[in-house]
Amino acid sequence: MGEVRFGVRDVAGVRFAISPLWETVTSFSAASDPGRYAIHLPWLRSVRALREDRALAARTAPLRALAVVDPLRGDLPDFLTPPPRCPLAEFEEELANLSATSAEESGAALPELADALRAWWEAAVRPFWPRIRAVLEADIAYRTRQLAEDGIQEVLARLHPALHWTGDRLVFPHLPSEFLDLDGAGITLAPSAFAVHCRLLTGPGPTPPAAVYPSRAVGTLWECxxxxxxxxxxxxxxxxxxxxxxxxxxxxxxxxxxxxxxxxxxxxxxxxxxxxxxxxxxxxxxxxxxxxxxxxxxxxxxxx
Structure with missing residues (x-):
């Protein structure tokens, strides 16, 4: 059970963002374990052939060793899912930020990993990105209206049924037992189409942490x-x-x-x-x- 403490400056520093890199990583996990992602079955059927493509499998092998995890544990490596820095970031921008991570920190061959991410993005995510992004932007539009009507505390408390607000702290039940004081850095809220539950993303440097949460209306994502x-x-x-x-x-x-x-x-x-x-x-x-x-x-x- 993890907790995030908000101060006055942190409340003023709440922002929203969309991360195509996060969606790429988590969609790869979804494609590797379709049984856990029934809501994405239309997409999973459409990318079934990609999982059998030997050339793509070879290129994405470095990603497979890192991104295929138990979604209930959510133990993706921190360096693989850095907090998004920009609300309108493009995939290549986020990939460049990831590639700037030191090899010592990641413990991985970054050029090969970057190529694996790009290969999966181009094959399985980019063709559907306009549809995915539209759902995520609609979620942000809903949250901003909610902010105007009910205030930031209600926005934070309603990101996910498992979250709850206690005093000046937001409690994440799926996080390890740790305490994070934002200390004026603020926080980025990032809706996700492929997130199973809420995740807290932290990274080195001045980039604020991000709370990733399952987007609203994901059930409509693959409707015809x-x-x-x-x-x-x-x-x-x-x-x-x-x-x-x-x-x-x-x-x-x-x-x-x-x-x-x-x-x-x-x-x-x-x-x-x-x-x-x-x-x-x-x-x-x-x-x-x-x-x-x-x-x-x-x-x-x-x-x-």
Missing amino acids: HGASGDGLARLLGRSRARLLAFTSSPATTTQLAARTGLSLGAVSQHLAVLREAGLVTSHRYRREVHYATSELGDALLERA
Whole structure:
């Protein structure tokens, strides 16, 4: 039973992030032990052939020795899953940070390990990343709304049923018996599609620790989102109806283009029409604009 102590500065330093590196590592564990990850069966079926690919098996061998663990124990090596540093980090950025880890600390051949991670990312995660990231971003959007309505204590207490808030401490039942004082560093909250339970990630240097927790709505991750009902398609047009369905969780034009097969220009034009009609809203974060259904759009989808 581990505990994390929050001070005033730590509460002010709570932030959210998504880690493609973490998802790559944990998805590899899931593919190696499908029986424990029934919720991901559609994805597991789609990557079944990858597990039988000899060339890929050879490249990912250094990862297999480290990442295939009992998910109830969660004993992934710390250096393999560093805390995410940026809310919009790309896989290659996180891999570069991992590669900067000293060989003495990791006890592993880092070039071979980096190649193994890249091979699994390219083969099994990257093709599905727009869908995975959309679910994780939707979780973050939900938590930020919860923060505005209920405060940070409720956000922390509701990350997972097994977590609970006691005084100024967050208790992690799956952690070893240890106590971590954040001491003003703050903490990063990172939703995960493949996490079985909550994990606390710590690393060297000034990077704040991260609490990884199972994302909301993972059960919808592999659903087949075909076109919406025929009535809605006749009303809006089939492409706009599909886009409206895919914006039920926040997504960028690039993500929507990847999911629908439409060009970026076509997606932008259709989104402009949907936004003018009040069916979707948009908000900018740094260099990205995220689109999501409005209350009217949600009602229309539900009715359809």
